[in-house]
Amino acid sequence: MSQQQPLPSPSDAPIPGQPVPSTGIGAPSAPVSFERGQAVGFFTDTTVCIGCKACEVACKEWNGLPAELDADHFKLSGDSYDNTGSLSGTSYRHVKFVEDFDLEDPNRVGGRWLMMSDVCKHCVEAGCLEVCPTGAIIRTEFDTVYIQEDVCNACRYCIAACPFGVIEINEAKKVAGKCTFCYDRLQAGLTPACAQACPTASIQFGPIDELHGRADARLATLQQQGRTGTYLYGRDSSILGGLNAFYLLEDKPAVYGLPEAPKLPSRNLLPNLGLGALTAAVSGLLGLVAFRKQRMDGDGSGASPAADQRRGG
Numbered sequence: 001m002s003q004q005q006p007l008p009s010p011s012d013a014p015i016p017g018q019p020v021p022s023t024g025i026g027a028p029s030a031p032v033s034f035e036r037g038q039a040v041g042f043f044t045d046t047t048v049c050i051g052c053k054a055c056e057v058a059c060k061e062w063n064g065l066p067a068e069l070d071a072d073h074f075k076l077s078g079d080s081y082d083n084t085g086s087l088s089g090t091s092y093r094h095v096k097f098v099e100d101f102d103l104e105d106p107n108r109v110g111g112r113w114l115m116m117s118d119v120c121k122h123c124v125e126a127g128c129l130e131v132c133p134t135g136a137i138i139r140t141e142f143d144t145v146y147i148q149e150d151v152c153n154a155c156r157y158c159i160a161a162c163p164f165g166v167i168e169i170n171e172a173k174k175v176a177g178k179c180t181f182c183y184d185r186l187q188a189g190l191t192p193a194c195a196q197a198c199p200t201a202s203i204q205f206g207p208i209d210e211l212h213g214r215a216d217a218r219l220a221t222l223q224q225q226g227r228t229g230t231y232l233y234g235r236d237s238s239i240l241g242g243l244n245a246f247y248l249l250e251d252k253p254a255v256y257g258l259p260e261a262p263k264l265p266s267r268n269l270l271p272n273l274g275l276g277a278l279t280a281a282v283s284g285l286l287g288l289v290a291f292r293k294q295r296m297d298g299d300g301s302g303a304s305p306a307a308d309q310r311r312g313g
Contacts, residue, residue, distance in 0.1 A: 032191060032205060032206045034142075034186075034189075034206065034207050036141055036142075036187075037141050037142075038142065038207050039142065039143035039207065039208045039209075039244065040142045040143065040144070040181075040186065040205065040206060040207055040208060040244070041122065041143075041205075041206070041207075041208040041211050041243075041244035041245055041246070042119065042122075042192075042194075042195065042203055042204065042205055042211075042244070042245040042246070043203075043204045043206075043211040043212075043214060043215045043246060043247075043248070044116065044117055044119075044202060044203050044204070044245065044246070044247045044248070045201070045202050045204070045215075045218060045247075045248045046114065046115060046116045046117075046202065046247060046248055046249055046250065046256075047222065047227075047230065047248060047250060048200045048201065048202045049095065049115040049116060049117060049200065049202040050115065050199075050200055050202075051095050051097060051113070051115040052095075052199065053084070053095050054197040054198060054199060055093045055095065055117050055193075055194035055195075055197055055198055055203055056084060056091065056093045056094065056095060056117075056194075057197070058193040058194050058196065058197035059091075059092050059093040059179075059193055059194050060090075060091070060092075061193070062182060062185070062193035063092065063180065063182075063193075065090045065091065065092070066090055066172070068090065068091075080097050080099055081097055081099070082095070082096065082097040086165075087118060087119075087165070087166055087168065087178070088168045088177070089167075089168040089169045089170035089171065089173075089175075089176065089177030089178075090170055090172070090177060092119065092120070092177070092178060092179040092180070093117060093118070093119050093179070093194050094117070094118045094119075095115060095116070095117045095118070096115065096116045096117075096118050096256060096257060097113070097114075097115055098113070098114035098115070098116070098251075098255055098256060099111065099113060100112045100113075100114065100255075114250065114251060114255065114256065116247065116249075116256050117194070117198075117202060117203055118256075118257070119166075119179045119194070119245050120145065120164075120166045120167075120178045120179035120181075120245065121164055121166070121234060121240075121243040121244065121245045121246075122143070122144045122145045122179075122181060122243065122244035122245050123145065123239075123240040123241065123242075123243055123244070124143070124237070124240060124241030124242045124243070124244065125240045125241035125264055126139070126145045126240070127158075127161035127162055127163060127240075127264050127265050128145065128158035128161050128162050128167060129145055130161065130264060130265060130266060131157040131158060131160075131161040131265055132157060132158055133153075133155060133157060134151050134152065134153055134155075135148075135151060136148045136149075136151035136152040136153070136176075137158060140181075140183060140186075142181070142183075142186050143208070143244055144181040144183065144186070144244060145181075146180055146181070146183050147167075147175070147176055147177070147178060147180070149173060149175045152175040152176050154169055154174050154175055154176060156169065156176070158176055159176065160265075161265045163240075163259050163262030163263065164258070164259065164262065166178050166179070179245075182194075191205050192205055208244055211246075212235060215232055215235060215246070215248060216232075216235075218248060219231070219232055219248060222248075227250070229250055229251065230248060230249065230250050231248070231249060232246060232247070232248055232249075233246060233247045233248075233249050233253055233258060234246035234247060239261070239262060240262055240263075240264065
């Protein structure tokens, strides 16, 4: 009969906010070290994502989101092995399956799989925050973007403003829903649930400056190995001032469903205002021409029928 292993003593328990050793599978066994007021983020290395969707499950469990296992939600599209489809007001994480195969070949030989755990990018320059009329969307002390459900009026402005298509309405709560970056866990010094659950460290969490250094080193390693097509998306300020959830990709952004050059709503104002003014001017000019032509065609002499009637003609 095997001897039962002793339980760990309280002194062996991880201390929130303190550095801890790794588990051996890449994911930290307890929270990484960060401080309140320090910008944090996600670095997602898509080259090691295995599509297990553990991040999706962990996100739903921690945030109390519905599993949606009913027939209306949990079903295969017939075009992909991905059974969750997209981000939504009740799915804050979604592992995209990019299945690049010749569909005319029944054996699907010679194709490739690309996988990416998609999430709110927590942009440094966030369009959703810019347009929110009630102040429901705020920037936290960790530089993350958070929706206060009790202030949201479900106006949907943020949905239109997000260039990544992240935000949707939670129909049960009638509020906008997206990744919270596990704000409650951050306040307690804990790693967000998705990063904690990731078995391959595809999703890495930590202070954003540390993640940038880690991502640069990973990119250099891959390129030295001959994978010269790899690059970092959202690592620098060229995309919306920088993304606090940025990616290492192996193909063009569009392949992963990401925009090449996303813009803030405010940056479209001047072109739209100029186009609106030009349209108004042209419309006014055409209106004047039409009005003059109508008067000239009244009787062929330039006098309108109304004027002739007043003269008794």
